[in-house]
Amino acid sequence: MRWLLLGAFILLAFALRGPQLSESLWVDELHTAWVVADDLAEVAPRAKVGNQSPAYFYLVWVVVEWFGLTEATVRLPSIVAGVAFVPLVFLVTERWTRSFAAAVLAAILALADRDLVFYATEGRVYALLQFLSVLRLTAFVQRLNNPTMAWRCVYIAVSVGMFHLHYTTALLWAGEFVCAGVFAGRLGHPRERRSLWIDAAIGLSLCLPAAPHLAEVFARRDQWAMFVPRPTPTRLMTGSFSYRATTLACALAPPCLLILLRLRMRKCDDGRPPLGRLVWLVLIWMATPVLCAWVLSVGDIARLFLYRYLVSAAAVVPLFAGLLCGLGRTKIWRAATALITSAIFLLWVGPPYLAQVRVDGRLLADRNEDWRGAVVYLNGQPDNLPVIVHSGLIEAKTYALSSDPLRQAYLLSPVLGIYRIDARRETLISPPPQGVLSTYRETTKHGAYLLLRMPPHRVAAAVERERKWLADRGLSMIVLETRSFGHVTVVQLAPVTP
Numbered sequence: 001m002r003w004l005l006l007g008a009f010i011l012l013a014f015a016l017r018g019p020q021l022s023e024s025l026w027v028d029e030l031h032t033a034w035v036v037a038d039d040l041a042e043v044a045p046r047a048k049v050g051n052q053s054p055a056y057f058y059l060v061w062v063v064v065e066w067f068g069l070t071e072a073t074v075r076l077p078s079i080v081a082g083v084a085f086v087p088l089v090f091l092v093t094e095r096w097t098r099s100f101a102a103a104v105l106a107a108i109l110a111l112a113d114r115d116l117v118f119y120a121t122e123g124r125v126y127a128l129l130q131f132l133s134v135l136r137l138t139a140f141v142q143r144l145n146n147p148t149m150a151w152r153c154v155y156i157a158v159s160v161g162m163f164h165l166h167y168t169t170a171l172l173w174a175g176e177f178v179c180a181g182v183f184a185g186r187l188g189h190p191r192e193r194r195s196l197w198i199d200a201a202i203g204l205s206l207c208l209p210a211a212p213h214l215a216e217v218f219a220r221r222d223q224w225a226m227f228v229p230r231p232t233p234t235r236l237m238t239g240s241f242s243y244r245a246t247t248l249a250c251a252l253a254p255p256c257l258l259i260l261l262r263l264r265m266r267k268c269d270d271g272r273p274p275l276g277r278l279v280w281l282v283l284i285w286m287a288t289p290v291l292c293a294w295v296l297s298v299g300d301i302a303r304l305f306l307y308r309y310l311v312s313a314a315a316v317v318p319l320f321a322g323l324l325c326g327l328g329r330t331k332i333w334r335a336a337t338a339l340i341t342s343a344i345f346l347l348w349v350g351p352p353y354l355a356q357v358r359v360d361g362r363l364l365a366d367r368n369e370d371w372r373g374a375v376v377y378l379n380g381q382p383d384n385l386p387v388i389v390h391s392g393l394i395e396a397k398t399y400a401l402s403s404d405p406l407r408q409a410y411l412l413s414p415v416l417g418i419y420r421i422d423a424r425r426e427t428l429i430s431p432p433p434q435g436v437l438s439t440y441r442e443t444t445k446h447g448a449y450l451l452l453r454m455p456p457h458r459v460a461a462a463v464e465r466e467r468k469w470l471a472d473r474g475l476s477m478i479v480l481e482t483r484s485f486g487h488v489t490v491v492q493l494a495p496v497t498p
Contacts, residue, residue, distance in 0.1 A: 002100070006087050009107050013086045014460060016111070017079055017120045020362055021072045024372035027391060027414055027453055029123035034075050034410075034417035036061040049410045050397070051217045055164040056125040067417050071372075072439065074123035081131040086110045088131065089318050092138050098324025105338035106322030112349050113318065118364055119311060125165050126308065130315035132162050133172070137285060137316055140176055141278065144183060149196055156199055161208045167214055168293075168309040170207075173200075175288035177312070179281050181297020223394045228303035231294060252385050279323050282316060289313040343375060369453065369486035375419040377483060377490060385447050385492075386426040389415060390462065392453035400429055415451070430466060441475060448477075450491040459489045467493070 025033060035046040035057045043061055047054035059077055067073045089110040094103035110116060119126040139155035159176075180196045290310055297305035307314065321341065328334040346350040353363050378387060389394075391414050399407040411429045415421045428448075432440040452462055459482070467477050470493075477493040 001169055004006045005104070006090060009090065009111060010083060013083045013111055013120075014079075015046065016363060017082055020121045020364065020367075021075050021079060023362070024370045025071055025074060025123060025366065025403070025418060026367040026369040026371070027393065029074060029367075030371060030417055030419070031410075031416040031475070032057065032060060032123045034413035036064045036074070037069060037417045041121055046410070046413075047210045048213055048216070049406050050393075050413075051220065051223075052125075053164055053167060053213070055161075056128065056166070059128075060123070066120050070122075071418070072419070075121060077120055078120055078124065078127035082116065082127040085116065085120070085127070085131045085134065085315070086394050088134050090323070091320055092134060093322035093326070097275065097323060098142075099322075099326040099328075099331075099334050101331070101334040102326035103340040105325050105341055106318045108342045109317050109318035109321055109345060110344060114349055114352070114364070115307070115311070115314070118366060120365070122367070126311045127171060129162060129166055129312045132165075133169075133312040133315045134319060136162060136172070136312075137282065137319070140179070140236060140285070141281065143199075144180070152195065152199055156203050156206070160203050162312065163203075164210060166312075167217065168304060169288035169312050171292050171304070171310070172285075172312055173203075174292045175285040178288050179284050181475075182284065183277060183281050218302065220395075223398070224303040224306075228297065228306045230300060230303065231297055231305050234428050251376045267283065269311040275323065275327055279320070279327065280324060282320050286316055287319065368486035369488050371414055371419050371488055373452060374483075374485040374488045375415060375421060377485070379422045379427070381449075383447075384424050385449055386428055386432045386443050386468070387415070387421055387449045388428045388444070390430060390450065390454070390466075396429075400432075408477065414453070430469070443474060444470070444475060445495065447480075447492070447494040450489075450493060451491045452491065453487060454489070455483055455487055459484075459491070463491050 031050050031052075035043055035050070035052075035054075040058075040061060043057050045053040047057045056077075060074060063076050064073050067076070086107055090103045090107040093106040094100065097103070116127075116130065120336045121129060136155070136158045139151055140160055143151040143155045159169075159172070162172070177200075178262060290313060293304040293306075293310055296302045304310075325334055325341065328337055356362055356365055359365070389412055391411055393399075393411060395407075396411055400412050402408070408429060409416060412427050415427055421427055426443055428440060428443065450463065450466060452459055454462060467479075470477055476496040478496055480492040480494045482492075483490045
């Protein structure tokens with residue numbers, strides 16, 4: 001029964017995540033595709049110019065080398081990690097609570113959570129981080145409770161690996177530092193603090209090779225202000241966190257309420273960590289990175305208070321809900337908690353899924369950028385007019401003025417990777433790099449296409465700015481045609497005839 005249910009969860013997880021694997025990549029995923037599109041030697045510099053660690057891209061490069069460059073292969077590591085996340089949460093919850101009902105509840109939350117579904121279908125590192133965060137938390141608890149050399153090595157390997165995959169996972173160490181101070185000596189081994197310091201020193205030394213690139217990224221932190229608003233000191237849940245906070249409350253309120261109604265909790269007498277302390281440890285482990293990111297953002301030191309940067313901490317919410325359910329003293333009480341919580345959660349997340357399916361057959365419409373359709377349209381036009389690309393990347397204002405070929409290629413990466421504009425057309429960035437204005441004017445004097453990434457309601461103003469910029473340099477243009485591909489728009493400009 002247990003293994004049949006696990007198999008069903010895996011199939012359902014893939015059924016929810018698989019259908020959108022072949023849809024057009026959006027701009028962040030197109031960076032991934034560009035990084036892995038050519039030789040292995042290109043991976044590191046292309047990743048770093050986009051403020052990313054290259055570690056994850058090496059994995060995607062191997063997948064693409066084996067299976068070819070397609071939307072599905074760019075997303076394959078994410079879908080594998082996202083589907084595997086569900087049985088992993090089930091098994092860890094069952095191991096810690098010895099409750100089948102609690103494990104089922106955790107698996108249902110992991111199965112249907114909107115963000116877990118989304119990141120499992122995105123060609124970025126975040127689904128892998130979510131999967132590894134549960135492994136990391138498991139290893140951390142085990143090395144506190146049973147600090148064998150094997151568990152210590154697993155914890156160091158996973159935590160260092162996560163750091164090299166995405167630097168923001170360094171925030172998790174803050175939670176683990178607090179947990180170690182509070183719980184070391186209370187989960188089984190009173191002399192654990194010394195070995196924790198040794199493990200921390202080893203982990204830090206293994207992270208040092210990334211220090212130069214991390215310093216470069218930190219020096220460009222002002223670019224994050226474009227999409228990470230500075231939260232007010234009195235409002236912790238802002239922006240994208242408001243929806244997640246509601247979902248979190250929906251998932252955790254029922255088990256908390258039921259537990260409060262029945263204060264007697266289960267005791268663990270079989271060598272496992274005490275379940276009550278484990279609940280507090282996981283809560284601190286989750287909350288501390290969020291609080292640190294909020295403080296850094298409020299102080300404008302580093303704008304990290306973005307849900308995407310904290311997915312590793314948020315990923316253990318299903319596990320935490322399962323632990324709360326496991327505190328119930330009787331099987332009936334735990335089963336009732338799991339049933340009520342699952343029902344409320346599914347009633348909360350289900351209707352938006354169904355509404356979107358009725359609209360266009362997809363569960364999620366977040367990636368509303370049909371770059372594939374836009375490039376196919378451009379390649380199908382009979383003329384040879386150049387294409388001026390406005391990728392909307394946060395580095396655009398800085399990189400557009402640079403003469404560095406790699407930075408220029410990065411701004412054109414949406415059309416240099418999996419979706420490539422025909423060689424007969426020149427691809428340009430606007431404004432052009434210094435020193436090429438005369439060439440730019442000569443290339444566009446017979447007209448051009450604008451390839452714009454932005455919401456449709458902002459296109460008209462952007463086109464007018466572009467026309468004014470060209471007119472100030474002696475190139476008067478009119479709009480001939482506009483084609484929309486979601487949040488990607490193609491606009492054909494033609495010169496004004498005397």
